[in-house]
Amino acid sequence: MAGELSAPRARDLASRLIGLGGVFGKSLRDLRVAALAIGLVAGLLMAVGGVLVAAQFPDAPSRIQLTLLSVSLPPVMAGLLGDPSHVDRLGGFLSWRIGATIPVLFSIWSIIALSGTLAGEASRGTLEVVLAAPISRRGLAFRKAAAFVVALALAMGIAATLTWWTGVAFAKLPGDEISPSQAFGQFALYGVLIGVAGAVAFALGAFVGRATAAGIAGTVLFAGYLVDGFSGVVPLFERLKPLSWFSLTKLHRPLADSWDWPPVLILGARALALLAVGIVAFGLRDLASPVRLPIPGLPAVTLGTRRPFSRSFGDRLPHALAWGLGDALIGIVFTLASTSFMEAMRAIPALGSMLALLYPGVDYATPGGFLQIGVFSSGTVLFGLSAATAVSGWASDESAGRLDLVLAAPISRVRWMIGSGLGALATSLVVAGLMAAAVWVGSVQVGGDPWQPAIGTLALGLYMAALTGVGIAVAGLWRPGLAGPTVIILTIVFYLLEVFGAALDLPTWVLDLSLNHHMGQPMTGGYDAFGLAACVVLALGGLVLGTWGLRRRDLRG
Amino acid sequence: MPAIIETERLTKSYGSHRGIVDVDLQIQQGEVFGFLGPNGAGKTTTIRVLLDHIRPSSGRATVFGIETTKDPVAIHRRIGYLPGEFTLYDRLTGRQTLEYFANLRGGVDQAYQRSLVERFDLDTSRRFKEYSKGNKQKVGLIIALQHRPELLILDEPTSGLDPLVQQTFFAVLREAVAEGRTAFLSSHVLSEVEKTCDRVAIIRDGRLTRVDRVEALRDLAHHQVELRFSGVVPTAVFEAIAGVSDVASEDHVLRMRVSGPITPVVRAAAQYELLDFVSREPSLEETFLAEYSDATATVAAPTPGAGGGR
Known part of the structure; x- marks a missing residue:
């Protein structure tokens, strides 16, 4: 045979940078949508903050009042929002009010992406094929890590640009302007904070596998955030504070004209070092052979091999326990901190009026009011994300092809949907139950009524069930892959509408679209019967709709 | 029926x-x-x-x-069904997986299930995610077969x-x-x-x-026939035979594809000095x-x- 080999087509620069021209380009291509979304969401959050300031604090007297109130916040609030600095300026307010949550929120993406890029792909077997190409393991790991760094820089660049534009568009008073160096300096900090969380997962991934690495990195992230936030009220946390990267970089707030680059650079160097550890370890260790950590497993009886209900519940249970324990930690910390909050409320009566602006409609005269902000309001986000986890796992039965085998057994689609759907819904009881138990214990410790806040916390379980029901409906009616993302989007939209909607003077009918708006104040004993009923209807109605949908459509293959 | x-x-x-x-x-x-x-x-x-x-x-x-x-x-x-590609529950062992699918059918003959496990030489104590591709296939086969x-x-x-x-x-x-x-x-x-x-x-x-x-x-498939002669033979003689196609000549060798009965080709070849005759029966793969x-x-x-x- 005298065949003529064609010369490989020269890979153009564009496809090597972002495309199928190489590992770096392919990795960046895979990350581009997420990076764009994160940049836009972070930037829009800042823009919403700009609108808020322009609407609520348009003149000098209101800014002075804002400053006075912000500096008089109790340690527990000051810790979570950060030290107020120049909050009378737009940049200072954004850094204080909005900026505190950005690194925590988007670190989750960083952890998921960097734990999955090598460890996750290795366990799926993708890398077996890629590494059969003439590329070294270290070279591959380096390119993937580099692509993530570029994607993160891109996201932060977009957000910084939008923040700079926010200063241009919504500046009301002298000093409100935000310079490009301030915007980019602030988002350089966020980039480093987000990157280091992912780098922890990346470094550990080669040793312990994706899930464990992500779990450890997530724990380090939230523990660091809580330790930093509550160091003022929990003496133990004060001692642990130097370990938190949030504490390390606390003085660098360019939007508030506070610059402290050295800790940021040191943290950045640590993140790069962690990435280097991951790259080297990936080169040295066997592919997809993680060290099994002695994590105690659940009893075999919890796996559920009897019926679709028990199987679905058993499969979701480890995630539900993880979310529940994390929520329980937050619940108990907030409950223990409620006493100091009440002391601050008594000492500074004006605090209530400021909080009414930030969290409208909450009665702050009781510890329940504080728990309504600290546990319930932020809890909706956590429980929404728990719902997304539950519904994504449930939907994977179909998207991963398990359903093809299950439904070849003599079990109807309706029976499977109802059984497995109820199993997924039941996980909300586990998550809410654990958090409620923690709130109960915390309330007993501080000498308050333990039952009211504990029962109020259970309302979050209904909220989670409602979102799970919506996810089930989406999966059943359309496709399983849409369920998780839909729940995440709803969670964020509901939260933003609830927190910023009133301040932005949005019409009532828009505010009413948020389920959060109908949840009442369960931590203070104020239940909204309509909202709770709506949760039940969404949970069970979603299951019915999803069942109807799956009954009439083809299974995804 | x-x-x-x-x-x-x-x-x-x-x-x-x-x-x-x-x-x-x-x-x-x-x-x-x-x-x-x-x-x-x-x-x-x-x-x-x-x-x-x-x-x-x-x-x-x-x-x-x-x-x-x-x-x-x-x-x-x-019915018993084995999909071409499938995945099952990573956290369940082989035994638990078989048990779940048996439960979905209201139970199966345990002795027969055990005999299948033994015959397929499946270690049912390992988690599904730890199985090799072949062992996963064994689990799928036993699920399909265990209820007869x-x-x-x-x-x-x-x-x-x-x-x-x-x-x-x-x-x-x-x-x-x-x-x-x-x-x-x-x-x-x-x-x-x-x-x-x-x-x-x-x-x-x-x-x-x-x-x-x-x-x-x-039977319906064609035969690949190769005829070796002592001298040059005109291809037209064979091309004219019904069912013969793709006649190719190389030196004194003729190759052709024959669909249907081969007797006419043998008769035509017999008119010349035939040194060798090879007719290959097609496999199903060739069909x-x-x-x-x-x-x-x-x-x-x-x-x-x-x-x-x-």
């Missing part, structure tokens, strides 16, 4: 994408029916329609005389299995058929289809191109490959009482 599986003008399209078109099949009790076709030809689509995992765009399919879209549960009660179904629908059943386990699988399949059960299996491994199946269907681009007994398919370039559908009716003999 009604057919176990029957499809009439079965068509499934995915929007603008072709699935299967006008597929007509009849599979009788006790048959081992092979379903052959290149990747993407429509084998899995046909199987998923039979299970009611997807619904036909037009036409109909019945299994045990029950229309697939009307009462799939009644069908599933009597009347009809086995197996998509690429030997994929990933080592030759010894393949032998075990064929032995179990033979036993099932000897008990009067029916098997419908898709495969790329033509030699195993040739050894195992009573009848074979070949599907290409979503359409059945041939359905026949394995032997008939082989299968020949179908790629010949899409004319030829569907032979099933032989009454077919099957049971393999």
Whole structure:
């Protein structure tokens, strides 16, 4: 045979940078949508903050009042929002009010992406094929890590640009302007904070596998955030504070004209070092052979091999326990901190009026009011994300092809949907139950009524069930892959509408679209019967709709 | 006797994408029916329609005389199914996985389940995610077989299995058929289809191109004939014979493709000084490959009482 080999087509620069021209380009291509979304969401959050300031604090007297109130916040609030600095300026307010949550929120993406890029792909077997190409393991790991760094820089660049534009568009008073160096300096900090969380997962991934690495990195992230936030009220946390990267970089707030680059650079160097550890370890260790950590497993009886209900519940249970324990930690910390909050409320009566602006409609005269902000309001986000986890796992039965085998057994689609759907819904009881138990214990410790806040916390379980029901409906009616993302989007939209909607003077009918708006104040004993009923209807109605949908459509293959 | 599986003008399209078109099949009790076709030809689509995992765009399919879209549960009660590609629950061990699928059927004969585990040499104490591809396939096969179904629908059943386990699988399949059960299996491994199946269907681009007994398919196929003469022989003599095509001459050797009886070629060759005569009987694989370039559908009716003999 005298065949003529064609010369490989020269890979153009564009496809090597972002495309199928190489590992770096392919990795960046895979990350581009997420990076764009994160940049836009972070930037829009800042823009919403700009609108808020322009609407609520348009003149000098209101800014002075804002400053006075912000500096008089109790340690527990000051810790979570950060030290107020120049909050009378737009940049200072954004850094204080909005900026505190950005690194925590988007670190989750960083952890998921960097734990999955090598460890996750290795366990799926993708890398077996890629590494059969003439590329070294270290070279591959380096390119993937580099692509993530570029994607993160891109996201932060977009957000910084939008923040700079926010200063241009919504500046009301002298000093409100935000310079490009301030915007980019602030988002350089966020980039480093987000990157280091992912780098922890990346470094550990080669040793312990994706899930464990992500779990450890997530724990380090939230523990660091809580330790930093509550160091003022929990003496133990004060001692642990130097370990938190949030504490390390606390003085660098360019939007508030506070610059402290050295800790940021040191943290950045640590993140790069962690990435280097991951790259080297990936080169040295066997592919997809993680060290099994002695994590105690659940009893075999919890796996559920009897019926679709028990199987679905058993499969979701480890995630539900993880979310529940994390929520329980937050619940108990907030409950223990409620006493100091009440002391601050008594000492500074004006605090209530400021909080009414930030969290409208909450009665702050009781510890329940504080728990309504600290546990319930932020809890909706956590429980929404728990719902997304539950519904994504449930939907994977179909998207991963398990359903093809299950439904070849003599079990109807309706029976499977109802059984497995109820199993997924039941996980909300586990998550809410654990958090409620923690709130109960915390309330007993501080000498308050333990039952009211504990029962109020259970309302979050209904909220989670409602979102799970919506996810089930989406999966059943359309496709399983849409369920998780839909729940995440709803969670964020509901939260933003609830927190910023009133301040932005949005019409009532828009505010009413948020389920959060109908949840009442369960931590203070104020239940909204309509909202709770709506949760039940969404949970069970979603299951019915999803069942109807799956009954009439083809299974995804 | 009604057919176990029957499809009439079965068509499934995915929007603008072709699935299967006008597929007509009849599979009788006790048959081992092979379903052959290149990747993407429509084998899995046909199987998923039979299970009611997807619904036909037009036409109909019945299994045990029950229309697939009307009462799939009644069908599933009597079948065992192995998908071509599948994944199961990572955290469950092999034993727990088998137990779950047994529970979904209201229980199975534990002794038979154990015998299958032993014959397939499966370590059921390991988690599903820890299994190799072959061991995962064993789990799938045991799930399909453990309740002694009347009809086995197996998509690429030997994929990933080592030759010894393949032998075990064929032995179990033979036993099932000897008990009067029916098997419908898709495969790329033509030699195993040739050894195992009573009848074979070949599907290409979503359409059945041939359905026949394995032997008939082989008989219908062309012969590749090579004639070596002592001197030059005019090719026109052979080209004129009906059924002869692709005549090629190289020195004193003639090569040709012969469809149908070979006697006229032998007679023509005898007029010259013939040194050697080679006629190769085609394998099913060659027949299968020949179908790629010949899409004319030829569907032979099933032989009454077919099957049971393999």
